[in-house]
Amino acid sequence: MMKLAGNAALSQVISGSYGLSDHWTLSALISHVEHKRSIGQSFFGEQRSSGIGDSVIMVRYSPFYITPFTRNELSLGLGLRFPTGDNDAGGVIALSEDMQPGTGANGTILWGNFSHSFNQPGTWQLHSSLNYMFNEDNDRKYSFGDQFNFATGLSWHNSNKLGLSGTLRYRWADADERSQFEIPNSGGQWLDFVPAMQYTVNDKLGISLSGRIPLKRELEGIIQFTTSYSYALAFSYAY
Numbered sequence: 001m002m003k004l005a006g007n008a009a010l011s012q013v014i015s016g017s018y019g020l021s022d023h024w025t026l027s028a029l030i031s032h033v034e035h036k037r038s039i040g041q042s043f044f045g046e047q048r049s050s051g052i053g054d055s056v057i058m059v060r061y062s063p064f065y066i067t068p069f070t071r072n073e074l075s076l077g078l079g080l081r082f083p084t085g086d087n088d089a090g091g092v093i094a095l096s097e098d099m100q101p102g103t104g105a106n107g108t109i110l111w112g113n114f115s116h117s118f119n120q121p122g123t124w125q126l127h128s129s130l131n132y133m134f135n136e137d138n139d140r141k142y143s144f145g146d147q148f149n150f151a152t153g154l155s156w157h158n159s160n161k162l163g164l165s166g167t168l169r170y171r172w173a174d175a176d177e178r179s180q181f182e183i184p185n186s187g188g189q190w191l192d193f194v195p196a197m198q199y200t201v202n203d204k205l206g207i208s209l210s211g212r213i214p215l216k217r218e219l220e221g222i223i224q225f226t227t228s229y230s231y232a233l234a235f236s237y238a239y
Helices: none
Strands: 005-019 024-039 046-064 072-082 107-117 124-135 147-157 162-173 188-200 205-219 230-237
Touching: 046 107, 147 188
Parallel strands: none
Antiparallel strands: 005 024, 024 046, 046 072, 072 107, 107 124, 124 147, 147 162, 162 188, 188 205, 205 230
């Protein structure tokens, strides 16, 4: 059987947060991205790129938190995305924009998160989050479509430091544009299920493992590359 196409991506993300006060938090994120795409069985059909991706700085405001006396938590955020990575990989003939480590463009992010605890210890919680990203043009007059993301699910944790969660994640993306003309085979809607497991090693260190299982895809155009199954391993450390 001939393999017509295959896509692989690896992202390594470093993020940090600093509490400015009881209600305000400053967060920053930077990533290193690797892409690989194979089309057909020809040697020349394989494309690769790697490098520093975009960076994000966000300010978050949390008017209230889940405590032994309250059941709800709310956070709102405003973020800026900066083109800290390359967007011209590929040499003389640059790779397509979706194969570049970075977008090469600025962006603005509106973000919100809400959680509700079903009991006083907070072992069972409902969590929902949404964000909208406005994307600007890069130096090649290319703009990724604006994106809307919404996620909701349930989480559980016990006194033995183990936590489990299951989340439905919906994503909508507008069509990409070059010089204000829409790019064919871009944009669409995605619905995924994200199971996750977290383990708290001690007061400072935590480990989490999650996966993404596709449930539905409605993509614009005839042929469009997209993410299928994926997984993430994360470590967190509190100073």
